[in-house]
Structures are given as structure tokens and as C-alpha cells.
Amino acid sequence: MTPDASRPDPGAPAPEVRTMLRPGPVVTRADWPETPVRSLHVIRIGGAGMSAVARLALEAGLAVSGSDSQDGQFIAPLREAGARIGIGFDAELLAEDCDLVAVSTAVRPDNPEVIAAHERGIAVIHRAAALAGLLGERRTIAVAGTHGKTSTTAMATVALRGGGDDPAWALGAAVPDLGRNAGFGTGTSAVVEADESDGSFLAFAPRAVVVTNLEPDHLDFHGTLENLTAAFDALTERIVDGGALIVCADDPGAAALGERAAVRGVRVERYGTGDDVDWRVVSEEARADGTAVAYATPAGEASATLAVHGHHNVLNALGALAAAHAALPEAAVQDLLGGIAPFTGASRRFEKKGTRAGVTVYDDYAHHPREVAATIAAARGIVGEGRVIAVFQPHLFSRTRDFASDFAAALAGADEALVMPVYAAREDPDPATTARTITDLAPAGASVRPLDDRAEVAGLVAGAARPGDVVLMLGAGDVVEETPVVLAALADAEERA
Template sequence: MNGFKPTDRRLHFIGIGGIGMSGIAELFLNQGFLISGSDLAASELTTRLAGMGAVISIGHRSENVHGANIVVISSAVRDSNPEIQEARRLGIPVIPRAEMLAELMRGKVGIAVAGTHGKTSTTSMLATILTDAGLDPTLVVGGKVDSLGGNARLGHGNYVIAEADESDGSFLHLPATFGIITNIDNDHLDYYGDLGAIEDAFVEFVGKLPIGGLAAVCGEDAGVRRCLRRFSKPVATYGFNSDSDYFADALSSEGMTQSFDFWARPQGPRSLSRLTKLGRVRLNFPGRHNILNALGALVIGLHLELPFSRLATGLTQFSGVKRRFEVRWQDLGRKRVIIDDYGHHPTEIAATLNAARSCWPGRIITVFQPHRYSRTLSCHDAFLTSFRQSDVVHLVDIYAAGEAPIAGVTSEALALEIISEPGQRVSYAGDLAGAQAAVLRDFRDGDLVLCLGAGSITQLPELLVAALGASSA
């Protein structure tokens, strides 16, 4: 890695409270590096790192980088940051987060999980499978994995599983042997410009795999299918279609759980002579999109020559990821539940609502906080039809994530334009307090409340629980 030497033991992370940055910092900390970092606010992640010995500063100040050998940044940190400016003045190398993640993967069998949606869940499933199989992998993931106790884990085995961030093209830095592509969708246009450039990046991602490597790719996704003929390294397709190399059928669900039969075609490490049903798989969470995520993890597990029975058992150990259809509160007697979910792209919203509808017979009340003005504008038309499975929809103000407002792009305007189904109610709720009041006015027995978004909307479940005079799940 450019500028990184074995003697560089003091690493400073700007924006260390981010889910990806904190995970990488934790892994280097566990390897004996001296870690410092700064962020604008304290959080559960910064508190965790401080407890492990990292020096955490709240606020960005030039003196925070003094003594560092390397300064690590994410794409969210701007060049005007005083710590970046001071590091450059002092001649301290400033290195992107992805290059530090690449350093962790060198000398190991790297597995990079890429895709516009579903990366965190798929990465977490695969990590749980490999951990349960005794392979002791290292993990960096963009969410807190319940079954693994965090968003990072330093293993002693030969595998590194990394969630690969495509938002700024940095996933192309990762030296992976195996890859997963969950889907290729229209997002991060502020960086790519158009969908064609996004597809080009994923084609390059597969092309960088070594001889002997393989990518498991979702054949259900239109973007992936458009790229199939362009991939220059071996790929294995998965999905619900029996034309895929690996596919699921005989789907069934009961409450929050679901199961399916897993089939494999005669290719890959098993040297099968014919189409074979390998067995039944059970998942502890709903949604067809989660079956696809599980399929991607299963395919890689098979290509690592793990027994199918061990893979299926490992998936039963996976209990979910924080903010991915996370049950924050429930009243079993009155059949009411509050769910927190990170979904903020139209595709994610529709998939999450379909999952909710598949497991919940009562009303669904959705509270959605759009994330970034640029995404609200670029995905405007898709947002209009994303909420069809929800009985009630409340929109709260856009979470800027550091962006300047764009004229005419507001949640209030979007609420007026959403195409409502017969009997569906759509309204603008304002801020989180307004959303809390709107939900509580109409929270009945048999209701599921779904809080959706990548910003401060995650605080709403706790506000609702407090108002209900109860404690979180």
C-alpha cells in the first residue's frame, strides 16, 4: 500500500465513528497498532473503541493528527477538514479507508461482498456460516451482527470477509479471491454519473479476481444480467429461476421464519453429474430478498468446499443485523410491533415492505426519512411506487448527511406525489417529534410500525417506546 510501512504503528482515523471506519480501526487495534480517531459526536462505536484502548477525540482539530504515522479517511471526509490539511502540511500519508481494508486482506483468502443493496446482510450471513464451520474468519461489515457481537472480528483463520463499498469506487482496491454481487442498481449517481458507469465498475470488480477465483452473482437482478456476458472471470449465478447455477424453490414461511429447497447444477466444486437438490434451508427472518442474500453466501460456502449440511446449520445461527428488519419493541398480547430498518433506496424500501407483508397479517405503518437531497432527486420516480405494501405512510424531513438543500426537493413535496393505493394514507409528518405524534395517534392492535431510513430515523423507535411507557425489545 502506498505510504504504509511495518514500522507505521500509530494510525489516526478521521470519522472513526462510521460503521466501516470503526470496524477497520478495531481490527488494527486488535493487531497491536496504536489507534486514535476523531468524529463529530460520540456514539456506541466510539465508546466501544475507547474501551478497547483507542484515543478518541470529539470534534476535528489539527492537533489530533500529531504523532500519527498514517491518517485514514473515508469518502465522507472532505479535503477542507483541518486534520487532513494538517496531516498534509506535516507530510503524514493520508490513505483512503479501502486501502487500509486491502492491507488487512493481503496474504489471506479475501471474500468481497459487493452490490447496491443487501451487502451487509449477505456479508454477515457468510461470516456466521464460516465461523460456525470453524474457519475463524476475519470480518469487516457495515452493521452490527448479533451472532458475532459487533461489526468487526479479528480471526486467526485464512479468510477475510469484507463488505465492499461501491459508493465511491473504492471496492476496486480490494484484493479478493472470491466475490459476491447481490445486485447492480441506480445509486450513488453523484459519483458515477449514470447506471452505465456503475455497471462498468462491477465488471471491473469481477475482472480483478485472480485465476482460480469466482464471483457468485444474483441472476434475478436485471443489472447483473446485463453484465453477464461482460464478466471476464468465472461467475456462478443464483436466484429463483431454475436456469441459475444455484437456485431456491419450494419456498414456505411461518411468521418471521422461512425455508426453501436449495438446488445445484452440475458445475463447481461438487462435480455433480446432474441437477441435485442439496437440501432444505431455514432462515430466521422474512423476505425474498433475504433468501437471495442467503443463496449468495451458500454458493461461496460450497466453493470453499464446505459440506452443505454445515452451511445450512450455520445459517440457522444467524439472527440478523442491527437496523435490518430489527424488532425494537413488541406487544405479543395486542399483536403490535415496531421495526427499525436501514432501507433508504426505493428498491430496498419495496423489498422490506414485501418482507413485512409476507409475515404480518395486520396493518403496516411506514415512517420514512429520505437520505440525502441528491438521492431523493435522482430516485424520485422510483420512490413514488415503493410504498404500495404499506397501509399508512408518514414522511419526515430529508436527512441531509452533509449535503446542501436542492430547491424543490423536500419530503413534503414527495408526500404529495407518492402514488397511493386504494385506502392507503400518505402524509408529511415534519420532524421526528411530528412522526412520533402521527404514529401514536393511530397505533392500533395488530399494527406493525416500520421506521425506514439511514439517518436519525433510527431514534424514532426509542421515542415511540418511551411514549408507550415500555422498554425496548
């Protein structure tokens, strides 16, 4: 079992706050320069997070250039908006008048554009520092947590719109309801998805911090749970005077974070299902078209039918509501909730991709055991008499090893589960860690099956699925590429029947 984030090991060494903001082999300064910035170069501009930086910079009136190793869904829209983007990394892509370079944690010291920036004396900052600099003095909501950040960030954005503001926003995924993953807005507030994976969320000085949950993850960077927890504690110390920390009291790690912050004098607001919270779920009812909810809040009761499914989204919406109220206290809470209600979800967050042969297929980014369990539970809530079939692609060898038993337990919640080969992402191959690392630990009687080849997925799903079933395509890697193949196989099976 994984360690408990609410109970750090008292015998562990003193924790260390790790962050990629500090100057090192790539980054040369921790924050946005005080001198005027007119031209920004974004390395790996095609990623969801980096493209958000580029989008905000363009809408703020900066000249933007960038590069990436390959084309992608965010590059064409940025080019249309005026960004000059090259495919491949080349020092010549840095404009003569470039004032600043923004990078992600994935950018290496030997990148020719990084080398050129260092040689030319151009400051290089991390993506989060660029976001913080672009947002300036706006009343910022930073959404952090092991799971649910993207959905909660998007919900807080539409809540502020419901309250009459036009906020800036920056997310780590495309959001159909918002039209894109970032926007500068014209209002007084901003909402950002604050990334704990590399400690870069410490770039922000927010009016409100939402912590949806706090569990062990990204230990390949932080090293220990205690270091990860220390980074979250440091984030709470970044809240501006008069601001608030908003924690989900249903999560032990987030609740403990709130308790420690309160001792230091931080204003803490708690949300969840218990009777002793400030923002409480009074009722929820799963429906075919979403979830009917009623909330009790410090500003009065509010109710709506959310367009999203799952208890986790009921909590995400409540956290977003509390955050929006903290940033825009003059808005009526029912108006804020009214902004959230029609929100249909972020890309790859329980995203319906199609129905073939009576079988409905969803994509979901779930890559942590709790996310996998929550997504399966959400599917169970709408499937009726049908079955839930999960296809899971583990993401990172280290995460697969660390959470193997928890993944096995989560996947056992499906009627059938197929585990694909591990997606390495940034890690070197580990032949000893495979799909069987998870499936060998599945509870007795559970149908959790390992696959040696991803090519098996479509045929196995088409052979197993029946009308009324739900298929979940889960993972943070390229499992998404198998979704259209699965839909085609289901259609072919129906034609042959």
C-alpha cells in the same frame, strides 16, 4: 422511472471509472504502504466503516489513535480495546510515531489532521485501502450491490464459521450475532462489505465477489448509470486467478454484469429462483420463527430454517452460501448453511424494537425504493390479518428527486405510509425537494401522506395503529431516534384506552 442497469444507454459518452482511492486533496496514496506500519490514525473513527478499520488494526497489533466530531456507539468499545481517541479534530492527536492515516470520503481537505499529515509527510489512504492492507493475503470475499450488502456480508461470515474457519470480517453496521462490526479472526478467509458509493471497492483483490443487485444509486458521485456500471465491471477485473464472480440472476443489473464478466473469461456462478442457475432456491416458507428454505447447489442439496424473514433474505443467504463455498470449498455446504441459519440480522435490518399495545415496531435501514418495497413485503409476510404502517425518512435530496416515483410506488405497498422531511446528510438544503416530492406521485387510492414536522410521527402512528399491526421505521438518517418515541406513544395510548 429509474434507468435500467441491465441496459446502459448506448448513446451515452464513454464511461469513466470514478474512485476515491486516487490521490487528491485528502488521499495521498491509493494503497497500503510497503514499509512497515506500526501506528495508524483514523479520522472519523466513530463511523461504522471507520471503526471497523480501527478494530482490525487493533486486533492486528497496531497502535491506533483517532478522532471524530462527537461520541458514538463504536467509540467506547474501541477505547476499551486500547485506541486513543479524541473528540474534535486537532493536529495534536496525531502521534509522534504515526505511520499512516486512514480517512473516509466524508473527510475534507481542511481537516486539521489531514493538513498535519500532509505537512509531516505521513501517507493518507482511504478506508477501503486500509482494510485491504490489513487483510493481506487472506482469501477475501467482497460483497457488493445496491442493497443487501451488510446482511449478506454477515451471513457469509457466519457461514464460514459454520464451515470451521474463523474469518476476519468488516461491515458497515453493528451485528449482534457477531458481537461487533469487525474482527480480525485467526482463519484463512475474510469477508468485507464492499462499498460502491465512492468506487473504493476497487481496493480489494478478492477470491470471490458477490453482487446482490445492481441498480442506479450514488449518482451524486458516479454521475451516470454508465459510470456506476463501469465501476462494477472494474471490480470484476480485480478477482484473483481461480476466483469467482457470484451474481443474483434474479436481478437484471447483476445478471448483465455476470454476462459481461463471463465474456472476459471470469468464472461466474449465478444464484436465484430460475431453473438455469448454479445455486437455486427450491422452496421457501414464511414461518413465525423465520423462513424454511431448501436450496439446490453444485455441492448438493441443503435445507434449514433461517431466523430471518423476507424473500430478499432468502436470496442473501444463498449468495452468502455460494461465496463461502468459493472461499472454503473443502467445507460441506450443509455445514455452511448451518452457520447461516441462526443469524438474526444486522442492526437496523428489519430489527424488532418492541411491541406496545399489540403493535410491533421494526427499524430498517431501507433508503432505496427497492429496499423499501422489500421491507414492506417482508412485513406483509408476517403480519397476518394486521396492517403494515410505514414511516419513511428520505435520505439525500438528490436521491429523493431521482427516485421520487419509485419511492411513491414502493410506499403504496403499505396500508398507510408517512413520509418525513428529507434528511440532508452530506448535501446542502434544497427547499424544492420535500416529502411531497414523493407523496404527490403516489398511486390513486394509496395512503401515502407527507409530514412537515417529524414531531408529528409518534402521535400519528399511535392514533392509527391497532393491535396486530406492524410499524416500520425506514431510512438511513436519524429516523431511528423516533422509534423509542413511537413506542412510548403507543404505550401511552394503551394506558389511556
